[in-house]
Amino acid sequence: MPQVRVNVRTLANVKAARKEKRNGRDVMIVPSATLPDNVVMNGIMYPAEEIEKGYQSLDRTPAPLSHPMVNGAYVSARDPEGINLGWIGAWNENVRRENGRVFLDKVIDIEIANRSEGGKAVLNAIEKGEAVHTSTGLLAHLEAANGDVPYSHIARDLEFDHDAILLNEKGAATPDQGVGMMVNSKGEQEQIEVINSALEQADNELDWAVESLARALDRRQKASVLDRMKSAILEALGYSEREPSTNRKEDDMPVSDEQFKSLSDEVKTLSESMGKIGDTIANAVTTALKPVLDQQAEMVANQKAKDDAEKAExxxxxxxxxxxxEGAAKELTLNALRELAPKANPGKAAALNGAFKGGNEAPAFKLPKGD
Structure with a gap:
């Protein structure tokens, strides 16, 4: 099987970037994502099981600025010369697979990034909320696909090397025709097919938008619940919120013996009821939360029914x-089925990159006959 170099371009979630302290140093953490299970790009299908076997190798790898090249040849981001070219104090960590997708975080040491113009440009773009792309560099063997399937090859033996940060690049920092020189493990140059691919950004941006909306609704809902809890507790204790009186004469009047006795009795009754306040508050809180919990359960059930119906279709x-x-199709996730479904339209091919607006990508490669 021929070996190829693949650069998978996607968009980082700069809106979710945050700052932290690590060992007394300031760092910027930027969430990003790469290969979804069973995605098809440029006629190549990347099976979930192959991604599963190799994705963890991305953990603690460099996150260079662009794919490092030495004398026009690609090198590993962990190669000494590659490190010197692209290092801005950034690396990848917290690599995981969730819901059929590989997620990871870019950690950028702010002090080290500020030592280079490239590092400063990355930090500036993140601070401004500008588009910051990432590109996963990996090696794979291509296996010819058999049968009536909507792809020509299957990627096997994925070897992840790095996940680069891209700024102001039209492609994935590769030659226009997608063919270049690659330094192999023995330090020798060899010609190798270079494939530039880009994942659809619509799903990423929609996911992040939904997450942001969910957080906002959660904050608003909590505030509403707290208000209702406060009112319920005050009502349970016999209090109610009211505007302060503007007529101070009544408040300044002396208290008669009868009024004082009545007030003392109320204080005594309130004191006796304090022993049961725990049960009173618990009941009030339960009553206030019940409509919210019921509504949330209904929303979850409705969404599940909708997803199940769409998946069956x-x-x-x-x-x-x-x-x-049918058995194999039912094992796929809903997102995987959505990706595959357009291939079922007679006479039509799915526009895999139709939603991507990050720039012009290099054209799909063509393998020489006999490979």
């Missing part, structure tokens, strides 16, 4: 198009 569509067997 997509499974039927994929099976009818003879793309997968």
């Amino acid at each position: 997509l499974v039927e569509k994929v099976v009818k198009a003879n793309l997968l067997s």
Whole structure:
């Protein structure tokens, strides 16, 4: 099987960037993501099991500024010369697979980044909320696909090297035709196919928008719940919020013996009821929260029913198009089915990169005959 170099470009979530202290040093943490399970790009399918076998190798790898090249040849980001070229004090960590997608965090040492113009430009773009792309550099073997499937090759033996930070780049820092020189493990140069791919950004941006909206609604809901809890507790104790009186004459009047006795009795009654305040507050809180919890449970149930219905429809569509067997289709996630479903339309090919607006990517490569 021929080996290729693949650069998978995607968009970092700069809106979720945050600052932390690490060992007494200021760092910027920027969430990013890369390969989803079973994604098809440039006619190559990346199986979930192959991603699973190799994705953890991204943990604690450098996050250079652009893919490092020495004398026109790509090198590993961990190669000494590659480090000297692209190092801005950034690395990748917290690599994980969630919901059929690889997520990771970019950690940038702010002091080290400020020592270079490239590092300063990255920090400035993040602070301004500008688009910052990332590009995962990996090696893979291409296996020819068999049968009536919407891709020509399957990527095997994925070897992740780094996840680079890209600024002001139209492509993925590779030659226009997608073919370049790559330094192999023996330090020798060899010609190798270079494939530039870009993931759809619509799903990423929608996910982040939904997450932001959910957090905002959660904060608003909590504030509403606290107000209701406060009112319920005050009512349970026999109090109510009212505007302060503007007529101070009544307040300044002397208290008669009868009024004093009545007030003393109320204080005594309140004191006796304090022993039961725990139960009173608990009941008030439960009553205030019940409508919120019921509404949340209903929303979860409705969303699950909607997702299940959509998944059943997509499974039927994929099976009818003879793309997968029913059993295999049912094992796919909903996002994977959404990605595959456009291939089931007669005479149409799915526009994998249609939602991406980050710049012009290099054209899809063509393998020489016989590979």
